Amino acid sequence: xxxxxxxxxxxxxxxxxxxxxxxxxxxxxxxxxxxxxxxxxxxxxxxxxxxxxxxxxxxxxxxxxxxxxxxxxxxxxxxxxxxxxxxxxxxxxxxxxxxx
Amino acid sequence: xxxxxxxxxxxxxxxxxxxxxxxxxxxxxxxxxxxxxxxxxxxxxxxxxxxxxxxxxxxxxxxxxxxxxxxxxxxxxxxxxxxxxxxxxxxxxxxxxxxxxxxxxxxxxxxxxxxxxxxxxxxxxxxxxxxxxxxxxxxxxxxxxxxxxxxxxxxxxxxxxxxxxxxxxxxxxxxxxxxxxxxxxxxxxxxxxxxxxxxxxxxxxxxxxxxxxxxxxxxxxxxxxxxxxxxxxxxxxxxxxxxxxxxxxxxxxxxxxxxxxxxxxxxxxxxxxxxxxxxxxxxxxxxxxxxxxxxxxxxxxxxxxxxxxxxxxxxxxxxxxxxxxxxxxxxxxxxxxxxxxxxxxxxxxxxxxxxxxxxxxxxxxxxxxxxxxxxxxxxxxxxxxxxxxxxxxxxxxxxxxxxxxxxxxxxxxxxxxxxxxxxxxxxxxxxxxxxxxxxxxxxxxxxxxxxxxxxxxxxxxxxxxxxxxxxxxxxxxxxxxxxxxxxxxxxxxxxxxxxxxxxxxxxxxxxxxxxxxxxxxxxxxxxxxxxxxxxxxxxxxx
Numbered sequence: 001x002x003x004x005x006x007x008x009x010x011x012x013x014x015x016x017x018x019x020x021x022x023x024x025x026x027x028x029x030x031x032x033x034x035x036x037x038x039x040x041x042x043x044x045x046x047x048x049x050x051x052x053x054x055x056x057x058x059x060x061x062x063x064x065x066x067x068x069x070x071x072x073x074x075x076x077x078x079x080x081x082x083x084x085x086x087x088x089x090x091x092x093x094x095x096x097x098x099x100x
Numbered sequence: 101x102x103x104x105x106x107x108x109x110x111x112x113x114x115x116x117x118x119x120x121x122x123x124x125x126x127x128x129x130x131x132x133x134x135x136x137x138x139x140x141x142x143x144x145x146x147x148x149x150x151x152x153x154x155x156x157x158x159x160x161x162x163x164x165x166x167x168x169x170x171x172x173x174x175x176x177x178x179x180x181x182x183x184x185x186x187x188x189x190x191x192x193x194x195x196x197x198x199x200x201x202x203x204x205x206x207x208x209x210x211x212x213x214x215x216x217x218x219x220x221x222x223x224x225x226x227x228x229x230x231x232x233x234x235x236x237x238x239x240x241x242x243x244x245x246x247x248x249x250x251x252x253x254x255x256x257x258x259x260x261x262x263x264x265x266x267x268x269x270x271x272x273x274x275x276x277x278x279x280x281x282x283x284x285x286x287x288x289x290x291x292x293x294x295x296x297x298x299x300x301x302x303x304x305x306x307x308x309x310x311x312x313x314x315x316x317x318x319x320x321x322x323x324x325x326x327x328x329x330x331x332x333x334x335x336x337x338x339x340x341x342x343x344x345x346x347x348x349x350x351x352x353x354x355x356x357x358x359x360x361x362x363x364x365x366x367x368x369x370x371x372x373x374x375x376x377x378x379x380x381x382x383x384x385x386x387x388x389x390x391x392x393x394x395x396x397x398x399x400x401x402x403x404x405x406x407x408x409x410x411x412x413x414x415x416x417x418x419x420x421x422x423x424x425x426x427x428x429x430x431x432x433x434x435x436x437x438x439x440x441x442x443x444x445x446x447x448x449x450x451x452x453x454x455x456x457x458x459x460x461x462x463x464x465x466x467x468x469x470x471x472x473x474x475x476x477x478x479x480x481x482x483x484x485x486x487x488x489x490x491x492x493x494x495x496x497x498x499x500x501x502x503x504x505x506x507x508x509x510x511x512x513x514x515x516x517x518x519x520x521x522x523x524x525x526x527x528x529x530x531x532x533x534x535x536x537x538x539x540x541x542x543x544x545x546x547x548x549x550x551x552x553x554x555x556x557x558x559x560x561x562x563x564x565x566x567x568x569x570x571x572x573x574x575x576x577x578x579x580x581x582x583x584x585x586x587x588x589x590x591x592x593x594x595x596x597x598x599x600x601x602x603x604x605x606x607x608x609x610x611x612x613x614x615x616x617x618x619x620x621x622x623x624x625x626x627x628x629x630x631x632x633x634x635x636x637x638x639x640x641x642x
Contacts, residue, residue, distance in 0.1 A: 065286065069282075069313075072314070073313075073314060076314045076401060079401055079402065080318065080350075080351075080354050083350075083402070083404075083405065083417070083420075083421075084347070084350045084351075086414070086416075086417050086420070087346075087350065087405065087408075087413050087414045087417040088414075089414075090414040090415075090416040090417055091412075091413075091414040091417075093414065093416060094414070094415050094416075
């Protein structure tokens with residue numbers, strides 16, 4: 001719940017973890033992994049965002065209702081990205097020169 | 101010895117209006133009712149400002165040739181009209197005024213969950229409005245309210261970034277209000293007020309708050325990206341920089357289509373209250389009407405691609421968006437059918453709020469059905485970016501939302517001010533508005549179908565008759581808005597005193613004096629029955 005008291009040590013550990021992930025992001029950017037550069041960068045960013053939401057925003061100790069709202073917002077983000085991607089993926093399916 | 105008779109001093113009962121006096125007591129208030137009035141004043145000013153730009157548009161279009169202003173000025177006029185009306189009037193209109201005033205009262209609470217955040221939301225909106233108006237005064241914006249790229253990011257030499265900043269800030273006002281509604285409705289309902297005993301006004305505001313919370317951050321980040329591309333040359337939307345202009349349209353409409361439901365869902369909540377009260381009946385199919393609001397909130401996020409049928413979006417994505425757009429009509433139709441079924445065998449009275457509710461149902465139905473036309477890809481190809489679209493969305497936004505807003509304002513005016521409005525004038529102005537609205541916008545359906553594009557300041561001569569009809573209608577519409585402005589002001593001082601429940605309504609806000617005390621209820625109400633337990637008796641009136 002919101003009155004949960006988190007020890008400073010936990011905040012410090014999470015903060016250091018975020019810094020380490022930031023350094024990894026910079027390091028990976030210097031290595032050519034082809035298209036996987038983006039995948040790794042986004043994966044690290046996702047982990048960092050999750051840590052912030054769980055610990056700094058106290059969601060780990062929040063009520064199920066708060067967690068439902070967080071899950072709903074992620075689901076909505078998936079809708080935004082998924083439907084937009086559906087357009088980009090299927091644009092090439094229409095043969096060139098096809099008239100209406 | 102003679103005595104001078106002393107007039108007895110009768111003190112008015114303490115209420116939220118006379119609890120304290122002075123500018124500071126208003127500007128620093130955390131009372132949701134006073135904040136609602138602050139919003140009411142602000143958005144009324146913005147409404148008439150947005151209306152002034154519409155006057156310029158209709159004056160220019162009274163003649164086929166461009167003779168009143170330059171094309172550039174015309175572009176700025178329709179842009180400013182759209183921006184002010186959409187972002188600074190329609191989005192906050194019902195939630196920020198009627199919603200702010202009524203959500204706590206209808207659920208038997210003393211205030212919102214976060215009263216200070218509530219006040220902050222008004223300041224945020226005001227700051228956003230001042231910045232946007234500054235952009236207008238400094239030279240305006242000519243992109244249209246839609247800010248389509250790459251024009252807005254690369255080519256426009258107007259104050260796009262400043263305007264985007266104003267809208268970005270105003271968006272946070274929406275988010276704060278939405279947050280307050282969700283938490284208040286979840287946590288502050290009176291004892292006995294279960295979810296399925298809540299008035300439908302509350303359900304619709306809950307659904308609206310969900311849309312606000314999920315959608316508004318996307319428009320905020322989108323406008324931020326437009327600003328970043330203009331100033332930092334970040335390649336997001338400009339193909340020359342590696343971006344994609346259609347990505348902007350995806351992001352923009354992900355918010356801006358659901359935004360239509362931010363505008364119309366609260367209106368539907370108002371209409372549910374009006375229809376039940378003035379037909380003295382419980383709503384037909386309560387749970388269907390309640391849950392259709394939630395269904396609209398969810399489905400509204402799945403249809404945005406119907407704005408992109410001719411923009412280069414994949415045909416296959418278009419087909420899916422078209423199908424989903426048809427689906428969103430289902431919960432909307434459930435509401436319209438259920439309101440109609442509620443009227444059946446009701447004891448109907450034709451007071452002003454009910455006239456507006458009738459206006460809403462008819463005009464929203466026309467707007468909704470023409471929405472099905474434009475959700476059909478083949479028809480949209482013909483009418484896209486024509487006056488057909490203008491007519492369609494004005495039937496939803498003005499015919500729907502503004503009609504319900506006016507109806508709600510009249511219905512709750514006695515509660516807000518403790519005074520009745522003059523019924524004769526109110527009925528007359530409702531009629532004037534209905535006639536003016538239809539004369540303004542129905543010809544635009546025909547104009548659009550015949551091929552007149554939107555956003556042009558000149559047109560072929562054969563379109564003049566319909567355009568003159570539209571401009572004449574706009575004049576009548578303007579008068580229809582000015583009359584209530586005058587008599588509502590007048591009634592605040594001279595109107596008949598209102599009883600606590602002049603309409604004989606059943607929801608909790610009517611169980612407390614008019615105007616209510618600052619704490620809303622002297623004793624926390626306990627709810628023991630479902631909403632709308634009306635008998636067939638006629639309302640007692642004042």
